[in-house]
Amino acid sequence: MNEFEDNDIVCRHLQLTKSEIVKSIRDKQLTTFEQVQDETDAATVCGSCASDVEAILEEEIRKRKDG
Ligand code: FES
Numbered sequence: 001m002n003e004f005e006d007n008d009i010v011c012r013h014l015q016l017t018k019s020e021i022v023k024s025i026r027d028k029q030l031t032t033f034e035q036v037q038d039e040t041d042a043a044t045v046c047g048s049c050a051s052d053v054e055a056i057l058e059e060e061i062r063k064r065k066d067g
Contacts, residue, residue, distance in 0.1 A: 002055040010052050013045035018056060025060045033057060 004010055006019040024030065024039045033054050037043055043050040 002052060002059060004052070004056070010056065011040075011042040011045075011049040013049075014041050016040055016042050021053060021056055022060060025057060029064075030057065031061065 002018075004018040006017065006022075008018050010016055010018050010021055021036065021040055021042060025036060028035070028039055030036050030039060033043075033050070036053055036057055042053045
């Protein structure tokens, strides 16, 4: 679990909220951190949000597996 609410900014450089990142992950069925970077540009400026973005991705992958 990560500590973000849907409308919280996860990547402040790109002004990306958790829900925007989750939407990309779900719509495009992303599975790797690099794919999330390609799609959203998250964590491509300072990189300090990388672990948070990864945590969100992992949570989504877990949900996908659980159905
Ligand atoms: S906060 Fe995401 S790249 Fe800086």
